[in-house]
Amino acid sequence: MQTNLTDPFGRTVEYLRLSVTDRCDLRCFYCLPGDYRDFSEPKEWLTFDEIERIIGAFSALGVRRVRITGGEPLVRKNLPVLIRRLATLPDIEDLSLSTNAVMLVRHAAALRKAGISRINVSLDSLHAERFREITHGKLDRVLNGLMAAKRVGFAPIKINMVVMQGVNDDEIENMVEFCIEHEFTLRLIEPMPVGDTGRNATSHYLDLQTIKDRLARRYTLIPGLMPGGGPARYLQIAGTRVNIGFITPVSQHFCETCNRVRLAVDGTLYLCLGQDHKYELRPLLRQGISDDGLKNAIIEAIAIKPEKHEFRDNPGQIVRFMSMTGG
Ligand SMILES: C[S@@+](CC[C@H](N)C(=O)[O-])C[C@H]1O[C@@H](n2cnc3c(N)ncnc32)[C@H](O)[C@@H]1O
Ligand code: SF4
Numbered sequence: 001m002q003t004n005l006t007d008p009f010g011r012t013v014e015y016l017r018l019s020v021t022d023r024c025d026l027r028c029f030y031c032l033p034g035d036y037r038d039f040s041e042p043k044e045w046l047t048f049d050e051i052e053r054i055i056g057a058f059s060a061l062g063v064r065r066v067r068i069t070g071g072e073p074l075v076r077k078n079l080p081v082l083i084r085r086l087a088t089l090p091d092i093e094d095l096s097l098s099t100n101a102v103m104l105v106r107h108a109a110a111l112r113k114a115g116i117s118r119i120n121v122s123l124d125s126l127h128a129e130r131f132r133e134i135t136h137g138k139l140d141r142v143l144n145g146l147m148a149a150k151r152v153g154f155a156p157i158k159i160n161m162v163v164m165q166g167v168n169d170d171e172i173e174n175m176v177e178f179c180i181e182h183e184f185t186l187r188l189i190e191p192m193p194v195g196d197t198g199r200n201a202t203s204h205y206l207d208l209q210t211i212k213d214r215l216a217r218r219y220t221l222i223p224g225l226m227p228g229g230g231p232a233r234y235l236q237i238a239g240t241r242v243n244i245g246f247i248t249p250v251s252q253h254f255c256e257t258c259n260r261v262r263l264a265v266d267g268t269l270y271l272c273l274g275q276d277h278k279y280e281l282r283p284l285l286r287q288g289i290s291d292d293g294l295k296n297a298i299i300e301a302i303a304i305k306p307e308k309h310e311f312r313d314n315p316g317q318i319v320r321f322m323s324m325t326g327g
Contacts (some may be wrong), residue, residue: 001166001180001291001295001296002061002101003060003061003062003085003298004061004062005061005298005299005302005305005307006302007065007266007302007304008303009256009305009307011256011257011258011259011305012062013062013063013259013261013305014062014063014064014065014259015063015065015067015068015230015259015260016055016058016063016066016261016262016263017066017067017260017261017262017263017325017326017327018051018066018067018068018070018262018263018326019047019056019069019070019071019263019264019323019324019326020051020068020069020070020071020073020076020079020082020263020265020267020327021070021071021072021073021075022039022070022071022264022265022323022324023039023070023071023072023160023267023321023323024070024071024072024100025072025075025100025102025103025137026072026100026102026133026135026136026137027136028100028122028134028135028162029125029134029135029139029197029200029201030122030191030197030198030200030201030322031195031197031198031321031322031323032166032197032321032322032323033068033196033197034136036321040266042056044261044265044266044267044282045265045266046265046267046282048078048081048082048085049283050267050285051082052082052085052086052089053282053285053291053294054263054267054285054294055089055092055263056088056089056291057291057294057295057298058115058210058298059089059090059091059092060091060184060295061140061295061298063092063264063287064091064092064093064094065093065094065095065096066086066092066094066095066096067095067096067098067120068069068083068095068096068097068098069097069098069324069325069326069327070117070265070326071098071238071251071265071323071324071326072102072103073097073098073099074099074103074107075103079107079266080107080110080111080114081112081114082112083111083115083116084114084115084313086115087114087115087198088115088301093116094117094118095117095162096114096116096117096118096119096120097116097118097119097120098119098120098121098122098160098326098327099119099120099122099145099281100121100122100136100137100142101121101122101141101142101145101149102138102141102142102145102234103122103145103258104121104142104144104145104146104148104149104159105145105148105230105325107142108137108145108148108150108152108154109148109311110151112152112251114153114224116154117176118154118156118158118160119154119157119158119182120157120159120160121142121145121146121149121157121158121159121160122159122160122161122162122163123142123146123159123160123175123325124161124167124168125139125168125171126139126161126163126171126174126175126178127139127171127298128140129268130167130168130171131151134167134168137209138255139232140326142278145273146182146184147167147204150182155244155257155270156183156184156226157182157184158180158184158186158187158228158245159175159179159184159185159186159187159289160187160189160327161186161187161189162174162189162191162201163189163191163206163208163211164191164201164204164206165204165205165206167204168207171213172188172211172214172215173215173218176215176219176237176242176244178246179190179238179242180240180242183241184242185226185234185242185243185244185245186243186245187232187243187244187245187246187247188208188211188241188242188245188246188247188327189247190205190206190207190208190248190249190250190251191204191205191248191250191251191252191317192249192273192274192311192314192322193311193315193317194273194274194318194319194320194321194322195318195320195322197317197321197322198318198321199315199321202250202315205237205250206296207251208246208247208248208251209251210244210247211246212235213246214277214282215235219237220237220238220239221235221236221237221238221239221244222235222282222284223234223235223242224236224241224244226245229252230247231247231249231257231258231264231289232245232246232247232290233245233246233248234246237293247310250311251312253271253308253309253311255307255309256306256308258272260304261301261302261305262326263281264324264325265324267280267281267282267285268280268281268282269281269298269301270325271301271302271304271305271306271311272308273287273309273318273327274308274309274310274311274317274318275290275306275318276317276318277304277305277306277310277311279297279300279301279304280304281294281298281301284297293322
C-alpha cells in the first residue's frame, strides 16, 4: 500500500487539522452566530479511540503534523489525555493547538506536558470593550491565559488576529508592540466568507498588502522564516525576534501549495476549507472497517481534494461555520 498522500494536482498532504469539538465558549461575530445552539450531538462525536485510529492511519500515510482546533478545543473534556495518546503515535512529529485562551490558565501546563509543542492564540483586540464586542468574552482571561502559556515555556506563541476595517485595523501597531514586548509572533488574517458570519465579516475586508506597506513605514521589515510550513508569509521586524505573518486567502490564495485536510469532530473529512468536498469516516469506523480499509478510504478521499477554493468567485458557497473545521 502507498505510504504517502498525493492529490490529483500533485500536492502531498502531510498536515491535518483535527477539530475536537464544534462548541465554543466565545462567539466571535465572524465565526459563530451569537444565538447558535445547533451543535452536533456528542454521540456523533468521534471518541478518543476513533480519533487515535484515524490519526494513526494518516500517520501511516505520511502525515507528520496535526493541529488540534475546534470550536474551542479546551472545552473538550480530558483533552490532555487525547493529546498524550496522539503524541505517542509513531511518526507524528508535531502536535500544535489553536485556542481562544479563555481557559488556558487552567490547562497550559497539562497541555505542554501532554505533548503540545506549539500554540496559536486568537486575539483581535487589546481593548477590553472592543474585545467583548467582537467575541462576547473577557480580554483579561485571554491575556492571563497567554501569560500562563509563556510561563510554562511555549515558544513561539503565535497570535492570530483577524484584521477588519473599521473594527480593529487601527490596532495593528499596538498589537505589534505587544508582540515585541512578549516575543510573540503575529499572524494577520483576512476575513474569509465561511458561513453567513464569515460572509458578513467580509464587508470589513481589508487587503493586507496595505497593512504591510503601513508597517514598512514604521519598522524595518526583513524576510522571516517560521516553523510550521503553513500559508503565512512572514516578515521579521529588524532588531527583534518578532515575525509578522500575512495570511491572505482572499487577496492572494496559496492553494497551489496546500498540504492539508481537516477532520471535523463528527468524522467528516473536509478536503478544502473553501469547498464542500468531503468524505465521511465515522460510519466506516462504526461498521468495523479494518486498518487497511481505513487507509484506503483516506486515499480515496484525497483523490477528490479540489484544486482551489472560490472565496472570490463564489463567496456564497460555504454554509458551514468556521467552528466546524477550525480554520
Ligand atoms: C475557528 S478558530 C478555532 C480555534 C479557537 N477557537 C481559536 O479561536 O483560535 C481558528 C481560527 O479561525 C479564525 N477564523 C474564524 N472565522 C474566521 C473567518 N470568517 N475568517 C478568517 N478567520 C476566521 C479564528 O480567528 C481563529 O484564529
Ligand atoms: S474563532 Fe474560535 S473562539 Fe471565536 S467563536 Fe470561532 S471557534 Fe470560538
